[in-house]
Amino acid sequence: MAASPSPAPSNFIRDIILEDVKANKHDGRVQTRFPPEPNGHLHIGHAKAICIDFGLADEFGGHTNLRFDDTNPEKEETEYVESIKADVNWLGFQWDGLFYASDYFDQLYEWAIKLIKDGKAYVDDLTAEEIRKHRGTLTEPGKDSPYRNRSVEENLNLFERMRAGEFPDGSRVLRAKIDMTSPNLNLRDPVMYRILHAEHHRTGNKWCIYPMYDYAHGESDSIERVTHSLCTLEFEDHRPLYNWFIQQLGIFPSRQIEFDRLNLTYTLLSKRKLLQLVQEKRVSGWDDPRMPTLGGIRRRGYTPEAIRNFIASIGVSKTTGSIELAMLEHFVREDLNRRAARVMAVLRPLKVVIDNYPENQTEQMDAVNNPEDASAGTRKVPFSRALYIEQDDFREEPPKGYFRLSPGREVRLRYGYFITCKSVVKNDEGEVIEVHCTYDPATRGGNAPDGRKVKSTIHWVSAATAIDAEVRIYENLFTKENPNEVAEGEDFTANLNPLSLEVIANARLEPSLANAAVGGRYQFERLGYFCVDPDSAQGKLVFNRTVALKDAWARAGKKGKS
RNA sequence: UGGGCCGUCGACUAAUGGUAGGUCAAGUGCCUUUGGAGCACUUUGUCUAGGUUCGAAUCCUAGCGGCCCAGCCA
Numbered sequence: 001m002a003a004s005p006s007p008a009p010s011n012f013i014r015d016i017i018l019e020d021v022k023a024n025k026h027d028g029r030v031q032t033r034f035p036p037e038p039n040g041h042l043h044i045g046h047a048k049a050i051c052i053d054f055g056l057a058d059e060f061g062g063h064t065n066l067r068f069d070d071t072n073p074e075k076e077e078t079e080y081v082e083s084i085k086a087d088v089n090w091l092g093f094q095w096d097g098l099f100y101a102s103d104y105f106d107q108l109y110e111w112a113i114k115l116i117k118d119g120k121a122y123v124d125d126l127t128a129e130e131i132r133k134h135r136g137t138l139t140e141p142g143k144d145s146p147y148r149n150r151s152v153e154e155n156l157n158l159f160e161r162m163r164a165g166e167f168p169d170g171s172r173v174l175r176a177k178i179d180m181t182s183p184n185l186n187l188r189d190p191v192m193y194r195i196l197h198a199e200h201h202r203t204g205n206k207w208c209i210y211p212m213y214d215y216a217h218g219e220s221d222s223i224e225r226v227t228h229s230l231c232t233l234e235f236e237d238h239r240p241l242y243n244w245f246i247q248q249l250g251i252f253p254s255r256q257i258e259f260d261r262l263n264l265t266y267t268l269l270s271k272r273k274l275l276q277l278v279q280e281k282r283v284s285g286w287d288d289p290r291m292p293t294l295g296g297i298r299r300r301g302y303t304p305e306a307i308r309n310f311i312a313s314i315g316v317s318k319t320t321g322s323i324e325l326a327m328l329e330h331f332v333r334e335d336l337n338r339r340a341a342r343v344m345a346v347l348r349p350l351k352v353v354i355d356n357y358p359e360n361q362t363e364q365m366d367a368v369n370n371p372e373d374a375s376a377g378t379r380k381v382p383f384s385r386a387l388y389i390e391q392d393d394f395r396e397e398p399p400k401g402y403f404r405l406s407p408g409r410e411v412r413l414r415y416g417y418f419i420t421c422k423s424v425v426k427n428d429e430g431e432v433i434e435v436h437c438t439y440d441p442a443t444r445g446g447n448a449p450d451g452r453k454v455k456s457t458i459h460w461v462s463a464a465t466a467i468d469a470e471v472r473i474y475e476n477l478f479t480k481e482n483p484n485e486v487a488e489g490e491d492f493t494a495n496l497n498p499l500s501l502e503v504i505a506n507a508r509l510e511p512s513l514a515n516a517a518v519g520g521r522y523q524f525e526r527l528g529y530f531c532v533d534p535d536s537a538q539g540k541l542v543f544n545r546t547v548a549l550k551d552a553w554a555r556a557g558k559k560g561k562s
Numbered sequence: 563u564g565g566g567c568c569g570u571c572g573a574c575u576a577a578u579g580g581u582a583g584g585u586c587a588a589g590u591g592c593c594u595u596u597g598g599a600g601c602a603c604u605u606u607g608u609c610u611a612g613g614u615u616c617g618a619a620u621c622c623u624a625g626c627g628g629c630c631c632a633g634c635c636a
Contacts (some may be wrong), residue, residue, distance in 0.1 A: 009576045009584075037636050072635060099630055128634050137632055139564045183565040185632050194634035213636045237566055237631050258567085260629095265573085273634095286631060313585060315575045317568090320629045324573045349609050372599070403597070412595060447593045458594050526596045552597045 011316035012066050013257055014056060021060055030062025034088070034095070034402040035217070037069045038080035038201070040271035041286045041293045042087045044307070044328075045262040048318070052259065053230055054093040065224055066095035070102050071216045073200040076077070081201070085288075086295040087271055092304045097224065101216045102202045108211050111219060111249055112174060112192060114532030117157045120248050120343055123147055123158040124175045132171070133189050134180070141181035142188045148177065162195055165208045169195050176215070178244065186241045190214055222256035229254045232261040233318060237300040246467070262314070263322040266476040267292050268483050273492060282496060283477075287428045288475045289533075289544045290500050301521050301531030306335040325476070329547050334522060334530040336546065341369045341376060344414065344459040345509045345524040345543075347471055350462065354419060356438045357385040360431035365445065367415045381510050383416050386463035390526075393458040394435055398422060401556065403455035405435065412457040414525065418443040457549060459525045466508035469541040471530065472501040509541070516541060523549075 009221075010018075021028045034053040036046065057064040066088060068078045071212045088095065091506055124147045126134065136142035161167065164538075180315070181186055192215040217243075221229045229242075236258045246253055257373040262269060269292055277283050277291070289294035297307070314323055344367075345474070360475040363383045370376035375445040389405070398406040405411050410530040417439040425434035442449050476481075476497055483495045522533045528548035535542045 010578095011575090012628065015578085035636090039636080069636065075635075131633075131634075135632060137564085140634090141564090185565080188632085191634050196634080208633095212634075217636085233567070233636090234630055237584075239566095260568090313574080315585095317575070319568055319574090321574065324586070330586060333598090342598095371596085401597095414595060416595095435614080454595090455598075483574090522597085523598085526598065528598095549596075550599050552628070554597090556597085 009315070011259075012318070013052070013230060013316055013516040014059070015258060016257060017056060017060055019229070026225075026227045028528065029225075029227060030057050030060040030396050031065075031225055032057045032062065032230060033065040033067050033221065033224060033226050035067045035069045035101075035104075035220075035231075036079060036084050037072070037075075038084060039072070039293055040080060040081065040275055041083050041272065043269055043271075043291075043293045044264065044267075045269040045292075047091060047294060048262040048314075049232070050088060050091055050093060050309050051308055054095075056228070056230070057274045062227075063096040065097040067097075067099040067101065067220060067224065069213065069217065070100050070200070070202065071211050071213060073196060073198040073210060076201055078201045083295065090294065090298060090304055094309060097330070099220070099224065099414045100110070100202055101211075101220050102200060103208055104131045104216070104220050105203060105211070106292070108216060108219055111251075112159065112211075112215075113156065115192075115248060116159060116174075117152055117178065118248065119152060119177065121174055121176050122149045122150055122155050123162065123172050124148070125172050125191075125192070130168060131191070135185065136180070138185070142185075144180050145175070145189070147191070159193075162193070162209050163207070165197070169196055169197055171195060172525065173210075175336065176241075176244070178241075184237055184240060187237050187244070189391070190241060214238055214241050215245060216281045218245050218254060218256070219249070219251070220258075222246055222252040223248075225252050226254045229256045231256060231257045231258055233259075233320065257419065258318070259316045260318055260320055263320075264292065264328065265322055265481040266478050267325060268478065268492060276493075280493070282548060289472070290474050292552060299531075299533065300544055301336075301529060302332050303339075303521075304336050306332040307337065322482070332524050332529070332547050333550070338372050339370075340521045340523045340529055342367075342371070342413045342525050343510055343513055344381065344461055344464075345469075345471075345507055345513070345527065345530070346388045346459070346461045347473075347504050347507045347527065348391040348522075349461075349508050350394055350432070351434045351508070352387045352389050352419070353434060353436050354385050354387070354417075354439045355422065355436050361385065363444075364414075365415045371414040375382060375482075377514050381415060381512070382462045383413075384464055387413070387460045388463055388466060389413075389435075389458055394432065396432055401553075405437075406456055406458075410440075410454050412443075412446050412454045413460045414457050415446055416444075416460060417441070417446070418448060418454060425528075444526055450465070459527075461508045461510050463508075465511045467511055467514050467541070469509050469513070469543055470506050471507040471543045472533065473504060473543065473545045475500050475502075507543075512540065521546070 032053045055063045124145050134143045141557045173191045175189045178187045180188045193209045233300050236550040239256050241368045242256050243543050250282045290299035312530045364380035367381045393404045395406050419437040419439045423436045424432045427433045477500045482493045518532050529546040530543040533544050
């Protein structure tokens, strides 16, 4: 049944489906599939495909299968299958059918026999190198293989013996007999089967010949009666071949539609290159919070909602472009602003002593947990004579436009008191290591009864009750908008940002965080959104910075410098 | 330079022959016990040249520019 179309701006794929449904094509049925190869972990680019495949089907009351495209046993592993399933679920989608291209190996084999019998496929004894040479080039047509016109009987015999394991890897292939002069290289007698004596993660040693993508994919779609087979633009040239197999076999006519793949600035979305980063230990693993993998992004503290909103906002088209990373960051901030509890944390502590505050006194101040959500309630934060504030929140000589603490100036300690800086203590290097202030007891909670204003409110943590934590600050993994843009002889690793990870070993947090659970997401007031990393242990919290808050002062500073 | 696809604000994307709109970014102001959030406002765009039409981002022609394809990878 057709659901009502979305009120959001449409896209060309939705338009196609809408028309098909209206025309009652395939009885108005909508069936899609998400077809990852289990040879790596999913990344944000896959999230786009997932949202499109599942989202569009959902919109029309259709179904989506998760199908592993496991036709290359040399690269694929069960470990990846499990991670992919978990990632799809985490993103918020449930598949209808769970399939593997390898489920169809028997059917595919039978269809190959049929194509041979129909004179549409042949066994080729050429080496890979010879096949390449016969293929021609972009501007020159290819040449027929000398084995192209073998008899059906000989082809059948040879193909059966390929399957039986009589021939070594690479010695023969099965090819579709199409047109060696086609301007579309994919149609120059593409390889359908290759000999690979490799153990498959699901079929074990049953097969020693494996179908190629082009032969397996459309047929798998057809078997699942997929109505709309959505994939990325680089498969556009394969569509004629996709259709050719379906037509020759006379099977269910799935339709392939291509859209632009996701590109993000300062980000690489290539499984091969991501794998390289992991293998060369440029990152801590697939789930390093700097990685664009779903595992990395999740660990970084992103929410599935933020990712889905982001994907929905960027649209679907056929233009090749690159989304600004700021767009993604906007959607995490938007989501976390609504749901993250506020706490106070000092990353780089500077000691403050309130000289006129009683020595051994501690007060419990009321603090709002989330100004965006009254139901989040309030909590108590201890206040005492010795505090820590952020080093950045004090300047002995404040620049123009700097409103925070400096000698003689009064500021508000959030949920605390107004304090005024009276003097500083310096070390031998002349660095300020302690700031002495007085407080106004009448400003408890942060309001002055006389109505006087302060220009700044800063966060703080009581020294005696603060808990220690490690905080990991992340910057872009690459220094260039396009990490692939490199000088002659270099590769993308030359653009790795040496400052992409900064570890702050001794941040001080308000005590309410003592029992923060792994995965918990917080806003450290005025700093950004942070989440508890799985590296945390009892008594040793580790936080990741998901994303910084927008910072008008920092932006003004940057502008001034340039 | 064979073939395929694509050109709309800085980025992404709508407008389906009839008011070039939205989001992000940037900027200005308001507000603020987060220099956060929010609110208001603003700047900037149809690749070029012709043609068809009352009317063109949209259709046609020719240019220009970009992306993809020569795996027994997907």
